Amino acid sequence: MGSSTDYNMLVPIIDLSLLQKDHQTRSLVINQIRESCRTAGIFAVINHGIPETIAEEALTVNKNFFNLPLNIKEEFFSPDMYKPVKYGTNQGEAHGILWEYLKLYSHPFEKFVDLWPKSPPDYREIMGNCTMEMRKLSIQICGAIMESLDLEATYLKAEIEKGVQMVAINSYSSISGSNMKIIGASQHSDFSVITLLLQSSLGLQVMDKNDKKWKSVPVIKGALLVLVGDLLEVLSNGEYKAVLHRAIRTSGNDTRLSIASFQSLEMDEILEPAMKLVNEDHPEQYRGCCLRDYLKHRASGESKPFVETVKITNSATIQ
Template identity: 50%
Template sequence: MSSTQTHLCDHDNHAVPIVDLSLLHQTDPHTKSLLIDQIHQACLQMGCFQIVNHGISESVIEGALDVNSEFFDMPIANKEELMSDDIYKPVRFSTVQGNSPIEGQFFINFLKLYAHPLEDFVALWPNNPPHYREKMEMYTKEVMKLSIEVLGAIMESLNLAPTYLRDKLEQGFQMMGINSYPPSSQTNVKIGVVSHTDHSIITILLQSCSGLHVVDTSGSSSGGDGAWRVVPEMKGTLVVLVGDHLQVLSNGIYKSVLHRAVPSTDETRLSIASFHNLAMDEVVEPAPELMDEEHPKGYRGSSFQDYINHLYSKKEKTFIETLRLN
């Protein structure tokens, strides 16, 4: 069996699917159709998939990982000017620790960067270590281009036009979330980030080592049992996660994936998440093409700004729950 056939046909009901994105450019319509169906099944059953042959070079990926490792390794005094608990700030560094009644103690160091339009924000990014802005700008631009390609395939998997909302997505909001998890042997905690969904249309995640866990909700007919599944780190591979706003846009056909981060026992784990959405104040609604008498509108419209305001309010309900209409 060829590698192309392997990526299209091999399937373990308990594994996160691997999608060969280069097949989107195949001239054979049957091959592309199979790929779009694979993406549909992955979003429908697991809420996430891994992508290979995505076009971002190894040097750009390694550059982003290396420069962020250097940032987190710097003395705290070098990062103090970026420290903030103000969730409205476009650039902020912080440490979060606490205790979840279900999952136990958690600990994370994180850096959040607003990233698109890039010219509005890059001057606010860290300028230490040297070349931080240069290397992160390269990765950010590449993953933004990739997101448009992935979102086009996802729209097609919903039987929408591949260009559906493309103009708004190209002018949309991108935020980079860089998380550093010290080895659990140093902090004596089992969780880096407790279980949650992302409020994005999609999130594209790069991880330095395994530690991303997702809940398998693919259903008993497909082997899903609600158990946690480990998404293995494979060099150069990226992970696509369905976010809350894709759940809204698809009118509930796709569900945002519940996931968490677990630190390594013997090395610092680094992840770089790129969150993609429409512009900050642009409202995401269920696609009219996906609504009818049998499938009425299931969610009210909302923007990313609404989500930030919801976080600030510290309400107990998750944001996606506040959007449900029935």
């Protein structure tokens, strides 16, 4: 899969402020979300309530973190998948470090903030503001998505509010003096209900569900991206499919930063397809799973995507 040819993704743009308007306007927005989840697996939200200064400060403070000496960053290095704060690098044989990352558990905030980096000095304050705002927005969007599935807006709300929020910050250095495009993060889907993504510049690509081509996702000023995750695919009984995506490194002078907030349930909370979405015409397609199952899968080194391991084969029994 994949090609060196550039294709641009026409990402649906949804104005979240319209959810507060009259019933007819709200219904139109819910329908936009439904179609976006079904056909693209990704959409952009504007007028989402997060001040642009919070997003800009978060990108800047993480750029400053990745510019710190390696010995400071390596204090957070760990092979432990369960580590609440984890720094690392991904390397390619021909191209050195492909990217650096920092993963933070961020909810409950009070439980994890003292484990976060102390440098830069304002890191905890700025990222605390950012992660709390992203979590609040994720819960709001999840409610609208539940409505788009003809479920109650409060379906799983309590479980999502108690759930794990993990934030991944990725730093992709550019490839100076080259027209090459080199894969950074390889193709994958996210183990989340939804992923909320902020990116500083181009680099995200998604697999178009229609023509199966990789397409570049534009940077829309003031917007955040919403990606359908594995948990939403399971919950929707396959009505919404997790979006396959990757990141590339391109030539240029700027380092690309992305901040992704993954909204899941609690570590051992089993999520299954909503029973309202299971019937004779649409039998259950997935078995229940939880975040711990996913982390065990990752730690095992199994190459098969996790969501594929929880699919149920509804084939006739061979006589």
